[in-house]
Amino acid sequence: MKERGIEFILLLSALSSIFITLSIVFILLYEALGFFKDVSILEFLTGKQWTPLFAQPKFGILPLVAGTLLVTGIAVAVALPIGLIVAIYLSEYAPFRIKEVAKPILELLAAVPTVVYGYFALLFLTPILQKFIPNLSGFNALSPGIIMGLMIIPYVSSVSEDSMKAVPMHIREGSYAMGATKFQTAFKVIIPSAFSGIAAAFIIGISRAIGETMVVAIAAGMMPNLTLNPLEPIQTLTAYIVGVSLGDVPHGTVEYKTIFAAGITLFFMTLSLNILGFWFRRKIREVY
Amino acid sequence: MPTDNDKNIQEIRKKIALNKLRDHLFWIIGLLSTLIGFVLLFTLIIDLFIDGFPRLGWQFFTSYPSRFPEKAGILSAWVGTILVMIVTAATAVPLGIAAGIYLEEYGKKNWLTHLIEINMNNLAGVPSIVYGLLALGLFVYFLKFGESILTGGLTLGLLILPMVVIATRESIRAIPNSIREASYALGATKWQTIKDHVLPYSFGGILTGVIIGLSRAIGETAPIITVGALTFIAFLPSSLITSEFPFLSFKWLMDPFTVMPIQMFNWISRPQTAFHINAAAAGIVLLLMTLFMNGFAIYLRYRFRKRIKW
Numbered sequence: 001m002k003e004r005g006i007e008f009i010l011l012l013s014a015l016s017s018i019f020i021t022l023s024i025v026f027i028l029l030y031e032a033l034g035f036f037k038d039v040s041i042l043e044f045l046t047g048k049q050w051t052p053l054f055a056q057p058k059f060g061i062l063p064l065v066a067g068t069l070l071v072t073g074i075a076v077a078v079a080l081p082i083g084l085i086v087a088i089y090l091s092e093y094a095p096f097r098i099k100e101v102a103k104p105i106l107e108l109l110a111a112v113p114t115v116v117y118g119y120f121a122l123l124f125l126t127p128i129l130q131k132f133i134p135n136l137s138g139f140n141a142l143s144p145g146i147i148m149g150l151m152i153i154p155y156v157s158s159v160s161e162d163s164m165k166a167v168p169m170h171i172r173e174g175s176y177a178m179g180a181t182k183f184q185t186a187f188k189v190i191i192p193s194a195f196s197g198i199a200a201a202f203i204i205g206i207s208r209a210i211g212e213t214m215v216v217a218i219a220a221g222m223m224p225n226l227t228l229n230p231l232e233p234i235q236t237l238t239a240y241i242v243g244v245s246l247g248d249v250p251h252g253t254v255e256y257k258t259i260f261a262a263g264i265t266l267f268f269m270t271l272s273l274n275i276l277g278f279w280f281r282r283k284i285r286e287v288y
Numbered sequence: 289m290p291t292d293n294d295k296n297i298q299e300i301r302k303k304i305a306l307n308k309l310r311d312h313l314f315w316i317i318g319l320l321s322t323l324i325g326f327v328l329l330f331t332l333i334i335d336l337f338i339d340g341f342p343r344l345g346w347q348f349f350t351s352y353p354s355r356f357p358e359k360a361g362i363l364s365a366w367v368g369t370i371l372v373m374i375v376t377a378a379t380a381v382p383l384g385i386a387a388g389i390y391l392e393e394y395g396k397k398n399w400l401t402h403l404i405e406i407n408m409n410n411l412a413g414v415p416s417i418v419y420g421l422l423a424l425g426l427f428v429y430f431l432k433f434g435e436s437i438l439t440g441g442l443t444l445g446l447l448i449l450p451m452v453v454i455a456t457r458e459s460i461r462a463i464p465n466s467i468r469e470a471s472y473a474l475g476a477t478k479w480q481t482i483k484d485h486v487l488p489y490s491f492g493g494i495l496t497g498v499i500i501g502l503s504r505a506i507g508e509t510a511p512i513i514t515v516g517a518l519t520f521i522a523f524l525p526s527s528l529i530t531s532e533f534p535f536l537s538f539k540w541l542m543d544p545f546t547v548m549p550i551q552m553f554n555w556i557s558r559p560q561t562a563f564h565i566n567a568a569a570a571g572i573v574l575l576l577m578t579l580f581m582n583g584f585a586i587y588l589r590y591r592f593r594k595r596i597k598w
Contacts, residue, residue: 006479007394013386014395017408017453020446024418027425082321089318102322104586109325111500111582112332113507115549116571119556123564124335150328181311204413211415213510214549218556238417238510245420245514251429259514263421267414274413278406 028267031260038254044261050224050240052258059258061265063224067234068266071145071216074230075209078149080202083156087201090157091164092186103158110154118218121147126219139221139233148215156205163197164190196283203277207270213238237266336575340568348569353521353551357562362570364521365551368437369506371525371540372547375441376505380448381498385487387449388456388494393482412450419447420514428515435516437525438541443511448501455497459490492592496585503581507574509549521546548574 036044039059047060086106090099126143130136136143167190175185191198221233222243235243241259249256351361387404395401423443433439463486471481487494525543548570555567 003477003479007390010386010390010394013383014390014404016383017387017404017411017449020422020449021407021411023426024414024422027422028418031425082324085318085321086325089315089322093315093318094322098319098322102325104583105329106325107586108579108582109329111503111507111578112329113509113549113574113578115507115509115553115556116332116336116575119552119567119571120332120335122556123339124331150324153325181307183311183314184307186314207413211417213415213417214553217510218553238415241417241421242510242513245424245516260421260425263418267418270413270415270418271410274410277413278409 024267028260028264031257032264035254035257035261038257039261048226050235052255057254059261061237061262063226064235064237064240064262065265066226066228067141067216067220067224068210068236068238068269070141070228070230070234071148071220071236072206072209074142074145075148075152075212076202076206078146079152079156079205079209082149083153083201083205084160084198086153086157087160087164087198088186088190091161092182092190106154106157109151112151114151114212114214115218117147117151118144118215121215121219133231136231137221137233139219139223140231141220141234142230144215144219145230147219148209148212151212151215152205152208155208156201159201159204160194160198163194163201166197167193196280200277200280203273203280207273207277210273211238211266211270213242217242237262241266333575336568336571340565340570340572343565343569344572348566353546353554357560357566360555360563360566362548362551362573364524365546365548365570366573367524368517368521368545369547371437372440372444372512372545373502373506375438375541376444376448377498377502379442379445380452380501380505383445384449384452384498384501385456385494388453388460389482389486391453392457392460393478393486408450408453412454416447416508417510417514419443420511422446423511423515434542435518435544436542437545439515440512440517440545440547443515444505444508447508447511448505451501451504452494452497455500456490456494459493459497460486462493463489492588496589496592499581499585499588503578503585506547506581507549507578509553512547512550513553517546517550518544548577 044059044061046062047058048062049058049060050063051058090102094102121144122139125147126136126138126140129140129143130138133142171189171193172185175189180188216236217239220236220239222235222239223233224235224240225232227234240262244255244259249259348361349366350363351359352363353365354360387408391401391404391408395404420443423439423446427433427439427442428435433442467485467489468481471485476484521544525540525545552567552570552574555563555570558564
């Protein structure tokens with residue numbers, strides 16, 4: 001009887017995760033549906049201006065989505081190549097001692113609070129970049145993009161390294177026996193074999209970048225700006241939510257609902273990426 | 289006069305030399321890329337120290353925020369962080385360990401376990417600010433907890449729950465079945481086996497996961513902003529300990545609060561450089577806290593890995 005009771009309690013704890021997901025979806029949908037009563041979904045998805053706090057409010061999500069994609073694009077351009085190179089190096093080249101030091105440091109890098117990275121982007125990197133790019137504004141997409149890219153290197157490198165290590169040794173040995181160098185083996189044998197793991201790592205990295213908040217809220221400015229110019233201030237979906245939350249927004253107003261509309265857009269963007277990443281990761285296990 | 293054969297050999301040698309060169313070049317590129325992480329961490333720390341170190345002093349830790357940057361401090365922020373972390377740990381640790389035990393030891397391979405697993409992976413990928421929106425709707429307005437320490441702690445608890453579950457499962461999985469079988473053979477029930485053998489042996493791994501989870505929660509800013517933590521708090525929450533019976537008070541759970549990262553964010557977003565110095569000083573404290581916790585977790589993992597041989 002006691003055994004049964006304990007099993008039941010444990011099951012309830014495990015089910016709590018389902019409850020969390022359901023409440024996320026329910027609350028986002030509930031508040032966002034309230035928003036779409038006031039604003040047509042067509043205007044929301046195609047409008048090119050986002051000015052919900054003006055006297056004549058405009059609710060087009062495109063500037064926020066564009067801002068998010070711009071910063072994510074910069075971050076990804078930094079993180080994916082470097083993350084992949086680090087993974088290849090750690091999995092195929094690095095001697096044991098270097099690995100023992102490098103991996104904890106990468107872990108620490110992923111542990112630094114994002115608000116500290118935001119400080120670094122705004123007050124360290126932006127002034128340096130301004131010396132090289134004179135027309136770079138104080139708030140811009142470039143600097144937080146680069147910092148975010150560096151920040152997500154550990155996520156990309158650790159997952160791709162794991163999938164490279166999962167490639168069985170005899171495949172490598174076969175390649176070496178044919179006279180291939182490590183470089184050739186890495187690029188022509190290991191990367192194709194570990195492809196789904198690397199793809200999963202890339203997707204995790206992209207999804208992190210889309211959901212990252214504080215770096216952009218601090219260093220990218222708070223301007224919903226439909227532009228692909230990385231030198232201008234922009235606003236991302238996440239930064240918008242922060243911006244509104246900082247002010248005093250009364251419960252139930254349209255402004256209050258806009259953050260849930262932005263939130264649900266963000267949630268579906270990352271959810272679809274996560275599902276894709278999950279699918280790729282499942283494929284790794286099937287190969288060998 | 290060289291024959292065709294000689295020419296071929298020379299060409300092949302050239303190719304081999306080129307391949308070796310590429311190999312060496314990549315070796316260097318790989319090392320340099322790995323060093324980027326090291327350089328970044330180093331620069332970050334140095335930059336914060338140069339900007340903020342002079343501000344770090346007794347007065348900084350014992351003062352409330354203020355309009356005057358040189359008088360401002362982080363008293364309410366660090367007290368808030370500790371109280372929020374108590375709530376976070378009290379939520380995420382029991383719930384996460386229980387869920388982890390269920391999935392590893394009890395869960396049969398059916399659709400429900402599968403669903404919970406997929407869902408757990410998905411939750412780990414949900415952006416932290418979405419948890420903030422969840423908390424705003426659920427805790428602040430639906431359950432009427434308000435913008436309190438309880439709300440903040442629960443929010444971060446949910447956020448790190450997947451991390452605790454994953455750590456628990458991994459360390460439970462590492463325990464060989466022979467241990468469980470030995471316990472069953474002596475007549476222990478399933479729960480006795482788990483309580484007396486599985487959990488104590490996986491303690492190190494679980495602890496590592498919990499510390500890493502809490503260190504992430506300490507640095508989280510976005511979800512706390514969303515639930516409406518105030519940035520200007522010039523008082524402390526009610527005391528934990530009271531002079532009357534039962535000597536413990538939970539009134540502080542409902543008090544408004546601020547935490548370290550929020551205080552730092554607030555100082556960064558002000559235009560005056562004097563506040564930026566405060567932000568850097570708060571950043572040093574925050575960074576040292578998280579680095580110390582993670583370093584400790586890495587050390588623990590290293591020690592347990594070395595000590596345990598099945």
